[in-house]
Amino acid sequence: MEDHKLKIFCAVAETGSFSKASKIVNLTQPAVSLQIQALEELYETAIFDRSGKNITLTPAGKLLYKYARTY
Amino acid sequence: MEDHKLKIFCAVAETGSFSKASKIVNLTQPAVSLQIQALEELYETAIFDRSGKNITLTPAGKLLYKYARTY
DNA sequence: CTAAATTACGTGGTCCGTAAGGATT
DNA sequence: AATCCTTACGGACCACGTAATTTAG
Numbered sequence: 612m613e614d615h616k617l618k619i620f621c622a623v624a625e626t627g628s629f630s631k632a633s634k635i636v637n638l639t640q641p642a643v644s645l646q647i648q649a650l651e652e653l654y655e656t657a658i659f660d661r662s663g664k665n666i667t668l669t670p671a672g673k674l675l676y677k678y679a680r681t682y
Numbered sequence: 683m684e685d686h687k688l689k690i691f692c693a694v695a696e697t698g699s700f701s702k703a704s705k706i707v708n709l710t711q712p713a714v715s716l717q718i719q720a721l722e723e724l725y726e727t728a729i730f731d732r733s734g735k736n737i738t739l740t741p742a743g744k745l746l747y748k749y750a751r752t753y
Numbered sequence: 754c755t756a757a758a759t760t761a762c763g764t765g766g767t768c769c770g771t772a773a774g775g776a777t778t
Numbered sequence: 779a780a781t782c783c784t785t786a787c788g789g790a791c792c793a794c795g796t797a798a799t800t801t802a803g
Contacts, residue, residue: 711782
């Protein structure tokens with residue numbers, strides 16, 4: 612499946628930040644942003660709530676994370 | 683790993699034919715040929731013996747097949 | 754203003770199909 | 779001649795980086 616996107620997604624979920632995640636996965640911030648957008652379009656739902664200082668998982672995002680963390 | 687290439691490789695190994703394999707994996711003959719070539723370049727060794735009517739595995743090809751058949 | 758996220762744009766890689774060429778029988 | 783494999787060419791898609799822009803604190 613979307614192995615690559617899920618790895619990036621997990622990094623964002625675990626850091627609560629696109630920029631921190633980008634360093635972990637060795638990509639630029641835009642690259643991370645695009646992969647997350649692609650996932651959200653794929654599932655046709657928001658997986659992150661981008662308000663406030665930290666980014667948080669939506670309910671759909673939490674569900675996806677449970678799946679993604681086991682690969 | 684090279685999941686896609688290995689699936690194609692297995693089809694060729696099991697049919698002894700690029701054209702038969704192409705039908706199984708729903709690709710054209712050239713597409714199959716290119717994927718096999720890519721594998722041979724990756725491993726820097728021939729994996730098929732293309733002489734005679736039927737294509738056969740080289741020793742390296744047999745080894746790869748043992749690995750590939752289990753995905 | 755500063756840090757972080759998004760959008761825009763161009764690039765490289767991979768895989769494919771069609772078309773044309775070469776080899777084997 | 780027919781069948782099979784290969785080479786050549788062009789297109790689609792994906793992922794990326796840099797640069798520019800927008801948004802949030």
